[in-house]
C-alpha cells in the first residue's frame with residue numbers, strides 16, 4: 001500500500017497519519033483499487049475491505065474511525081463518543097482532543113487538510129474544494145481550535161494533501177466573477193481565453209490570515225488530475241473513487 005506522510009507530522013511520535021493513493025485495495029475498475037468512499041457506487045464489501053486493509057496498515061481500530069458525509073459546507077463537527085464508523089456526521093471538518101479516534105477526510109481533486117495543535121493536543125481534518133475555500137472553512141477550523149480547546153493558532157500545524165492544481169483546474173467565467181467578488185483575484189490564472197483557479201493559493205492565504213505560521217504549513221506539490229494514475233481525480237475520470245487524509249492521536 002503506497003501512502004504519503006508529512007515531514008512536519010512525522011516529528012510527533014504520538015500521531016498516526018497518512019494520505020492514501022489508489023494503491024493497495026481490492027476495488028475493481030473505475031474504483032481500483034483503494035477506494036474509501038461508500039457513496040460512489042463501488043461494491044460496498046470492497047470498500048469495507050479497503051477500510052480494513054488501511055486500518056491494519058496504520059494500526060488503528062476501523063470501528064473507531066470517524067469519516068464525514070461531506071457537503072461542500074464550512075461546518076466543523078466536534079467528535080464525541082456518539083460518532084463511529086457507521087454514522088458519519090454531515091459536515092466538512094472534524095475536530096477532537098480524544099485519543100485513538102482516527103479522523104478521515106475523503107477527496108478526489110478537493111484538498112484534504114490535516115491539523116494538529118501539539119500544545120493542547122487537538123487534531124482536526126477538513127475537506128476544502130472550491131466551495132470550502134470560497135467559504136473559508138479553514139478559518140472555521142482554526143476558530144474551533146481556539147474557541148473549544150483554547151488553542152493558539154501559532155501552535156497549529158496544517159498539512160494540505162494532493163488536490164487538483166492550477167495546471168488543470170479550469171473554471172467558467174461565473175466562477176471567475178464569484179472569485180472577484182470575494183477578493184480572490186490573486187488565485188485566478190488566465191491562460192489564452194480561459195480561467196484557472198489556484199485553490200492552494202487561497203488556502204495558504206487563509207491559513208496565514210488565521211494566524212497559522214508559515215513554517216507550520218505544508219502543501220503537496222502534486223496535482224491529482226495530472227497524476228490520476230496515482231490519485232483518484234473527479235476532473236480527470238468522472239466516475240471514480242476517493243482517497244483520504246487520516247489523522248489520529250495515540251495515548
Ligand SMILES: [Zn+2]
Nearest residue numbers: 167168223226
Ligand atoms: Zn494538473
